[in-house]
Amino acid sequence: MFSLSLGTFLMALDSTIISVATPKISTDFHALDDVGWYMAAYGMTLCAFTPVLSSFYKHFDPKIVYLAVIFVFEVGSALCAAAPTSASFITGRAIAGLGAGGLLQGAFGLLTYVCDLKTRPLFMAIIVSLFGLMSGIGPLIGGAFTDDVTWRWCFWINLPIGGSVFFLVLFFMKLVGVDPTPRQIPLREKLRSFDVLGIILLLGSVICLFLALQIGGTQDPWSSSKPIGLLVGFGLLAIAFGLWQWKAGDQATIPLRFFNDRTVVWGSLYLFWDNMANYIAIYYMPYYFQAGQGVSPIRSAVEYISLAVPLMVCLLLGGGITTATGHYMPVILVAQVLAAVGTGLLTTININTTTAQWATYMALTGAGLGMGVNVPHIAIQAVFENDNDIFIANGIASFFGQLGGSMGVPIANAILLDALHTEVPKYVSNISADAVMDAGASGVNTLSSSPSVIHALRSAWAVSVAKVNILLVVVICISVPTALGMRWLNLKKISDQRELEKRE
Template identity: 40%
Template structure:
């Protein structure tokens, strides 16, 4: 068992090695896998859940309740991890996530399930952020990219395993095990972290503060403004164009409240300075805002494909939900491979900026190819497109967190990580809602344009990807599939726009090497200069 002492300085902590490091990494990966699995495992279970609760109208809330609390609490968790011991904060987050999982698993009604999902989202905001912060304390900066690549791999693996595992539980046991599975995994994580991780963080600066100063440093006013801002914009995007028209008073009111609270939040952050939830000195650092922009667009494009490619396989190629998950494996597998390779490259060279450029080029080309998908596109093509995009995204998926840690002191790492993670979570949340609205609206338009009296465009949209063949007469199926494919391509155009926009962030990132490598370069230069002086003197 190792004992770690960390300070607010740079690279002065005693890092974990050997078995304690292996066990701690295993525990953190298990915790992240648990949270990542929860995002996708429910997808194949939703039809059975709605059958049991007779609550088809609540489908959207099973995902939205989780996203609302996750996004609303992502930035505050950066503040909390900076103020309290990361180990205990991580365990508290994990406990909340487990409580939410237990509530979901035992839910007697749809409302109880939605409440459980909201509780899960609270813990889900803290666990990945905490894993990143703990890694910053227990590993040197030079090796951090390699260790964090395992976290990226967990998200990739979970996105494939989740739907398959959810389908297996739903078909052979019960959908409730989609949530109960988190309990044993979380218990193992908690035990390993509890007994093999000992962080003694220097809190001398916070201990000198009065109670009022401590409360003020948590930025309660900023948090009270941030929560409604995030909730209002997410609800507006969730309901706008679907449940209510964009011109509806409810949607307009949500957007107005969002705008007012966001402006007020920015003003409070500027006033609070270093005690702000988003300190200007951190957020306005060039690399920080660049990688945040990059993460926003990269994850938006990536998740658009993760979400809409299975719909393409199910609707156009008549694949089952589980089969469509298998067809998406090339995207995820190539992504995981690239994440590991990029982690090794960064660890060996200390250079990460060129990987951003490679990512921009590959994902943009891949998304452009995705827009060419037709109803009769062969397997070789859509597999190749997925591999290209997955590998391209994997080259840089973890770089926002690496770069954020590289340009900030250890005491600012929790805030820096929270900012980049908020960007990568908030982007997909917004763009998935936008993509879903685009698909539904275009599908209605294109099917209506067919002017076939036997086909109800609204019924086709309601039937979903797997039910389209049950509501469309056989003689018109080809035309409807063409319209469906055309509508899906519009979502791929959004993914293409997001992928191209990653260039904005990539091109403005500062060209820096990982801190330890910079020191080695300076030492080598000094040694060469000294040798040159000696040779000149002799």
């Protein structure tokens, strides 16, 4: 249990430590336009390989697969730490994303071998709560490194942590009740059973989508040939992928039979929208603090705790309530109400918003986002009993969740850049929006020696971030009906029934 938690800690730290360092990284590389890529490259490979790695967990020793993804993640982290250019940094993020694609779903799947269904919601909440913990501590660590050493240590730190996880899993993790049958199949037959064409079509469609989101509205207008062509390519490849999955049956990368269960369908869609909101908040609220308020990266991280702590506490609270009562649907409904209120209030922030106001808004948002994020994975554990089915279903849910989170960042980045082009001329006449974007969030003070001009620029940044937060409200509102679509089940009753069947 500790090793799984530490592995998730590694992924959570990497996902959150970069948020507060991103303004400094983009400033050092003079590449504000690349900010969306810092998450998109990571998310692109993470999304594409999440269902692929589910197949690996199904056909191979899950412990060995888990060790392999940790190793790949470490290689990507090392490349990010040593990156001399923005392009090489993006390459490292892509490799790290490939490894990350197997960490969280691996932890959820391996839990089936170390605890029973009744206690899984609490243990899953503990594992996922590390994302909440790291969303508070991660930016603090990132801010400290960025201010006092260098942002590169945000990635060097992954190496000793990842090495510790590798050692603990290799020597101390014991899996009980693993079905040996799939692992006894000869390697050649295992490789033959992989859906190679499906993997290629999935990779192609995801790459086209992310390239379109990154290019459209920033490098090229949405009406130009590049983004349109990429979106058409995405659509055609996605259709081809769906048709091939239907033909491939149970050998498919994403077997379509899983979509016969409404919990998988609606739970995956819920994670898509909830993670999108989560990633937007993590990545873009630091811009409000650093560019809008003019605080340092580490102070920005301290202020972000107002969202992170409620997120972690409510995530654990939701897991505890589900474990105690057996019911998970009331938890997700309360989460939606809190998130809707919090994100709605965040659209009102400006340079004059008081600390008490933005802290309250962020606390409500964090509570809502945290309380509901674990529910679909808990529901999947209740719906499926077969271990391999749990791996695949969790992989599908994780795929859609990471897809939503990764799509949200470039979409939000396009909104932010467009807002800056609109707002900067309203506040200052002698400094262009391009100059503001080139200076980055941490370089506002370099644009003028006049306090009034700096104040005006910070106002433009604050209003621009508020416009990004409108996307948060839209996303949360869309997620409400998806939460209602999942099956209302009682984990305690299902667990007792399964135990009774085993005895008989």
